[in-house]
Amino acid sequence: MKRSKPTSLSKSNSKLRPLKTIPVRSRSQLKELQTLMASALFRPLTAKDRMLPRWIDGSSMAAVAERFIKPNDRLSAFERLEIYNRVYWFRILDCLYDDYPGLRAIVGPRKFMKLATAYLAKYPSVSFTLRNLGQRLEQFLREEPHWIAPHRELALDMTRFEWAQVVAFDDPAQPVITTDYILDTPPAKLRLGLQPYLSLLELNYAVDKFFLAVQKRDSGVLRDEASNTFEAMPSTSSRKKPVQLPKREHVHVVVHRYNNMLYYKRLEPEAFAMLQALRRGLTVEKACTNALASTRRPGVDWPTQIKDWFDNWSSLGWFCRRS
Amino acid sequence: MPASPYNGFTNYGIGLGLRVPHYRHILSKKPVVDWFEIISENFMVDGGRPLEVLDQILEQYRVVQHGVAMYFGSADRLNREHLKKLKRLVKRTNTPWLSDHLCWGSVDGRYTHDLLPMPYTFAAARTTAANIREAQDFLEVPICVENVSSYAEFHASEMTEWEFLSEVVELADCGILLDVNNIYVSSKNHNFDPYEYLNNVPHHRVGQIHIAGHSKFEKYILDTHDHPVLDLVWKMYGHAIKLVGKTATLLEWDDRIPTFKEVHDEALKANKFVEKQFETSAA
Numbered sequence: 001m002k003r004s005k006p007t008s009l010s011k012s013n014s015k016l017r018p019l020k021t022i023p024v025r026s027r028s029q030l031k032e033l034q035t036l037m038a039s040a041l042f043r044p045l046t047a048k049d050r051m052l053p054r055w056i057d058g059s060s061m062a063a064v065a066e067r068f069i070k071p072n073d074r075l076s077a078f079e080r081l082e083i084y085n086r087v088y089w090f091r092i093l094d095c096l097y098d099d100y101p102g103l104r105a106i107v108g109p110r111k112f113m114k115l116a117t118a119y120l121a122k123y124p125s126v127s128f129t130l131r132n133l134g135q136r137l138e139q140f141l142r143e144e145p146h147w148i149a150p151h152r153e154l155a156l157d158m159t160r161f162e163w164a165q166v167v168a169f170d171d172p173a174q175p176v177i178t179t180d181y182i183l184d185t186p187p188a189k190l191r192l193g194l195q196p197y198l199s200l201l202e203l204n205y206a207v208d209k210f211f212l213a214v215q216k217r218d219s220g221v222l223r224d225e226a227s228n229t230f231e232a233m234p235s236t237s238s239r240k241k242p243v244q245l246p247k248r249e250h251v252h253v254v255v256h257r258y259n260n261m262l263y264y265k266r267l268e269p270e271a272f273a274m275l276q277a278l279r280r281g282l283t284v285e286k287a288c289t290n291a292l293a294s295t296r297r298p299g300v301d302w303p304t305q306i307k308d309w310f311d312n313w314s315s316l317g318w319f320c321r322r323s
Numbered sequence: 324m325p326a327s328p329y330n331g332f333t334n335y336g337i338g339l340g341l342r343v344p345h346y347r348h349i350l351s352k353k354p355v356v357d358w359f360e361i362i363s364e365n366f367m368v369d370g371g372r373p374l375e376v377l378d379q380i381l382e383q384y385r386v387v388q389h390g391v392a393m394y395f396g397s398a399d400r401l402n403r404e405h406l407k408k409l410k411r412l413v414k415r416t417n418t419p420w421l422s423d424h425l426c427w428g429s430v431d432g433r434y435t436h437d438l439l440p441m442p443y444t445f446a447a448a449r450t451t452a453a454n455i456r457e458a459q460d461f462l463e464v465p466i467c468v469e470n471v472s473s474y475a476e477f478h479a480s481e482m483t484e485w486e487f488l489s490e491v492v493e494l495a496d497c498g499i500l501l502d503v504n505n506i507y508v509s510s511k512n513h514n515f516d517p518y519e520y521l522n523n524v525p526h527h528r529v530g531q532i533h534i535a536g537h538s539k540f541e542k543y544i545l546d547t548h549d550h551p552v553l554d555l556v557w558k559m560y561g562h563a564i565k566l567v568g569k570t571a572t573l574l575e576w577d578d579r580i581p582t583f584k585e586v587h588d589e590a591l592k593a594n595k596f597v598e599k600q601f602e603t604s605a606a
Contacts, residue, residue, distance in 0.1 A: 021478040022478070024444040024447055030444075034430050041435055042433070068478060069478070070475075073514070080475040081475060084474065087437060088435055088437055125433065125434040127434065128392040169372065170368035170369065170373055173371075197370065260371055
């Protein structure tokens with residue numbers, strides 16, 4: 001559910017006389033104006049979704065806006081700049097809101113919007129595509145864990161899991177290594193790469209199952225891809241039934257794609273360790289030895305088990321040449 | 324304009340924006356559509372579902388690329404990595420021309436993801452034109468720049484928006500993607516006559532036209548692309564067609580997207596104006 005779009009803007013002090021206006025007679029002056037305007041847009045909105053009334057140095061924002069923006073017969077310079085300030089925040093928060101439904105379900109929609117605002121204020125987008133907006137979210141949450149208290153580990157697991165889905169969706173695929181190549185190369189010499197779109201996640205919570213439960217609850221939501229459209233601020237009040245948070249559970253998950261569809265696959269610890277070792281560049285022989293060194297599962301026919309795993313992973317196209 | 328250097332000497336008709344909610348319908352029903360416009364950035368990826376869909380579309384349809392993040396008007400130099408990715412996509416789609424906006428949107432590598440208005444000055448026009456020329460040289464495909472809808476004007480401006488657009492495209496020797504709805508929106512927000520705008524751009528450079536719907540608020544109009552085209556905008560479109568001739572036209576519908584048929588039917592209304600103009604010219 002989205003909050004309705006704003007239909008009016010608050011009155012700013014239009015009686016303030018402009019300070020010296022900013023000329024644009026060179027590339028450097030253009031840069032100066034664009035830097036000023038971008039700085040204004042990157043500043044978060046007030047609690048009521050308005051532009052902050054004070055500039056960085058404490059001076060009147062209305063006076064700053066009047067330095068470069070003309071008022072018209074209906075809107076002050078402040079109000080005209082505020083339109084862009086709001087559109088900026090509505091758009092990027094809407095994007096993060098769509099990309100992190102699991103994290104949102106863990107911390108709650110209201111707290112999610114606050115942490116998303118704090119994150120984007122600290123780490124504005126540095127990519128031409130909104131696809132990468134969440135790239136530094138995990139880092140941010142590790143730096144400022146109070147945003148995800150008291151569910152720190154769970155929230156971090158979910159953040160990693162949801163970013164892994166972005167990676168799995170459209171990161172590159174390398175040519176798949178053939179079974180013949182694998183069989184023809186001695187295990188002591190064979191090194192395998194893993195597809196770049198594949199993420200290996202060792203998690204403290206079964207966030208894969210939790211995510212699916214959230215997705216089931218929220219089904220029907222489509223991600224917008226508009227170019228120049230206005231997005232309302234995502235809703236912070238949810239009437240949706242909360243999904244019960246998962247209990248602590250040590251799981252190993254691969255997030256990958258197959259036939260361009262996203263999948264999450266649970267792995268046994270030994271299998272996970274093997275893939276991790278392969279990604280680190282160990283030979284197949286070393287990866288197998290290391291992975292089984294600390295196994296506590298008796299009675300397993302490991303040669304058969306390993307063959308089955310490799311057959312399965314090969315059929316899923318996970319192996320490629322090491323770059 | 325009909326076939327010209329600015330649209331790669333093509334004669335495309337009425338097109339539609341390729342949008343996710345319509346993928347399934349398009350790929351399964353294969354409706355007759357003259358061409359699709361794609362948002363370049365959505366396909367500037369290295370793999371996965373987006374490129375799979377694009378390749379399937381390319382097997383059946385003609386595609387034109389429309390960008391939202393080149394930011395020709397940014398004071399910073401163009402991002403070469405962005406250009407390289409864009410060129411890879413150009414090679415994939417064989418787009419006869421590509422478009423992006425006459426705007427800025429990033430500073431020092433930080434992105435606003437918005438189409439921000441330019442100050443209409445000669446210095447800004449020179450900077451923008453230099454960026455367009457650089458992109459055009461690198462991409463080796465004609466570029467059309469689109470006028471954006473705006474909600475603010477700058478004290479620094481030395482000319483009107485249409486004078487600025489004309490100055491930029493002449494300096495850059497590029498085409499125009501004339502967004503009729505954006506002209507209407509900006510004319511209401513900035514109190515100018517939209518027909519004066521239409522009458523005073525270099526018509527021979529118009530390689531493509533956009534039409535769309537918008538949202539009216541108490542004190543301003545927002546370009547939301549979430550409604551059918553208003554009658555006043557259709558009227559302006561008819562006038563534009565008289566001035567520029569039969570031109571590739573695309574309906575943008577990006578939010579609250581209805582069924583494919585509804586969007587397509589709305590777009591095909593443009594034919595009425597094109598045919599009317601053709602009949603008038605023939606008589």
